[in-house]
Amino acid sequence: KAGVTQTPRYLIKTRGQQVTLSCSPISGHRSVSWYQQTPGQGLQFLFEYFSETQRNKGNFPGRFSGRQFSNSRSEMNVSTLELGDSALYLCASGTSVNTGELFFGEGSRLTVL
Amino acid sequence: EDQVTQSPEALRLQEGESSSLNCSYTVSGLRGLFWYRQDPGKGPEFLFTLYSAGEEKEKERLKATLTKKESFLHITAPKPEDSATYLCAVQGGGGADGLTFGKGTHLIIQP
Numbered sequence: 696k697a698g699v700t701q702t703p704r705y706l707i708k709t710r711g712q713q714v715t716l717s718c719s720p721i722s723g724h725r726s727v728s729w730y731q732q733t734p735g736q737g738l739q740f741l742f743e744y745f746s747e748t749q750r751n752k753g754n755f756p757g758r759f760s761g762r763q764f765s766n767s768r769s770e771m772n773v774s775t776l777e778l779g780d781s782a783l784y785l786c787a788s789g790t791s792v793n794t795g796e797l798f799f800g801e802g803s804r805l806t807v808l
Numbered sequence: 809e810d811q812v813t814q815s816p817e818a819l820r821l822q823e824g825e826s827s828s829l830n831c832s833y834t835v836s837g838l839r840g841l842f843w844y845r846q847d848p849g850k851g852p853e854f855l856f857t858l859y860s861a862g863e864e865k866e867k868e869r870l871k872a873t874l875t876k877k878e879s880f881l882h883i884t885a886p887k888p889e890d891s892a893t894y895l896c897a898v899q900g901g902g903g904a905d906g907l908t909f910g911k912g913t914h915l916i917i918q919p
Contacts, residue, residue: 699851728906738852738895740906751906785851795840795899795907799851 699800701786707806713774716803720767720788727769732783744769745792781807810835810900814910821917829881829894829913837901841879843872844895886917
């Protein structure tokens with residue numbers, strides 16, 4: 696059974712640009728969550744999607760957004776990039792909304808210069 | 809606001825030397841406490857869910873326990889392959905804010 700797939704794995708952007716990250720969940724999983732991981736703050740919740748609807752949202756500015764498609768694949772977008780957005784962005788899938796038993800991908804490492 | 813504090817930040821053990829990792833939490837209405845393992849360059853891997861005080865879960869050399877204020881991850885006779893960062897997370901009563909993670913304990917098992 697294939698795991699959670701995230702693309703791209705690595706990317707470098709400059710301040711002010713925008714970025715789109717993609718996530719394909721485990722087959723049959725309808726919940727997709729996004730987390731930001733940094734050395735200083737650790738893992739922080741961004742948002743969760745289930746059946747194409749955002750169900751939960753963390754405490755991040757509106758520059759961070761996401762969506763989910765009918766096949767459960769998800770994308771997140773960060774606009775007007777700032778240096779502090781440099782982080783590992785992790786996608787996780789689950790079998791139900793609000794589940795804490797998550798299956799994480801390997802992440803997309805974003806560097807903002 | 810939910811909070812999770814893990815200690816120690818780092819721990820170096822000899823192979824076979826048992827120890828415990830601590831996770832202290834404050835949460836309004838605990839829905840679940842979760843342990844994950846993260847290897848370098850990888851995403852976290854789910855280990856255990858604990859729901860109520862007194863509950864215990866075991867998997868190979870790992871045993872997780874839960875009280876009303878903290879959880880422990882006991883590692884018995886560890887092997888080098890147990891080296892990883894162990895993350896603790898809680899989900900509060902509302903469940904609307906995802907998981908709140910601690911910063912982890914970086915465990916190194918020396919042969």
